[in-house]
Amino acid sequence: xxxxxxxxxxxxxxxxxRWRRIAPTPCATLRRPLADAxxxxxxxxxLVASGDAPFDLVVRGGDPSFRVIPTGTSSRxxxxxxxxxxxxxxxxxADLDVVFPLAALERLAGDRYIGGVAPRHLSFMGSITAPxxxxxxxxxxxxxxxxxxxxxxxxxxxx
Numbered sequence: 001x002x003x004x005x006x007x008x009x010x011x012x013x014x015x016x017x018r019w020r021r022i023a024p025t026p027c028a029t030l031r032r033p034l035a036d037a038x039x040x041x042x043x044x045x046x047l048v049a050s051g052d053a054p055f056d057l058v059v060r061g062g063d064p065s066f067r068v069i070p071t072g073t074s075s076r077x078x079x080x081x082x083x084x085x086x087x088x089x090x091x092x093x094a095d096l097d098v099v100f101p102l103a104a105l106e107r108l109a110g111d112r113y114i115g116g117v118a119p120r121h122l123s124f125m126g127s128i129t130a131p132x133x134x135x136x137x138x139x140x141x142x143x144x145x146x147x148x149x150x151x152x153x154x155x156x157x158x159x
Contacts (some may be wrong), residue, residue: 016157018133019069025125032115037152039109040118041069042142044126045099045159046082049073052082061130064138067123068145075100084127099157118149126159 003011030037046055048067055063062083069078075096080089092096102121110116122142128134146154 004149017129020043028137029077033117034114035098036110036115036157038116038118038150039114039155040104040146040149041100041121041155041157042107042124043100043101043122043157043159044124045126045157046080046098047078047096047100047123048081051077055083056071057083061133062094062128063125064131064134066126066142067122067140069100069102069121069123071117071119071121072100073105075102082125082127082159092159099159101157107156115152118146118151120145120149122146 003014044106047069048054052067055065055067057063075107078096078100080092080096097103100121100123102117105114105117109117122145124134124138124142
C-alpha cells in the first residue's frame with residue numbers, strides 16, 4: 001500500500017508524525033538448531049487473556065505495558081484491545097491465529113520443527129506513538145521474562 005492510497009486522515013497523521021531514529025540493535029545469533037529451540041510469540045495485536053486487565057486505550061501515546069498469555073490459552077478466550085483503527089480488523093475477527101498463531105507453534109513443536117513452546121507469550125498494544133516508556137520500562141521487563149523462560153526465539157507477530 002502506498003501513502004497516497006490511505007484515507008486523508010492517515011495521510012495527514014503519517015506526514016505529521018515525529019518519526020524516531022534509533023541506532024540499529026544487533027540481532028542475536030541462534031545458538032542451537034531450531035529443532036532444539038524454545039519459541040515464544042510476541043504480538044502487537046493488543047490481545048488480553050480472560051480475567052486480565054485490558055489495555056488502557058486513552059493513555060496518551062499508547063499503553064506501553066504488555067500482557068502475559070500462558071501456553072495452552074485458547075484463542076477463543078482472548079479479546080482484542082487495540083486503540084488503532086488504521087488497519088482492517090476482519091482477519092482478527094475471523095481468526096485470532098493470524099496475530100497469535102499459538103496452535104500452529106504447538107503443531108511445529110509436535111512435529112519437531114522446533115524444540116518446544118515457551119510457557120508464556122507476550123502481547124503488546126501496537127500503535128505506540130510515544131515509545132519512550134515502552135523502551136525504558138516495559139521492553140526490558142518483557143525481555144527478562146523471556147530470558148527467565150529460557151526462550152531461544154521470540155517470534156514477533158506485528159499488527
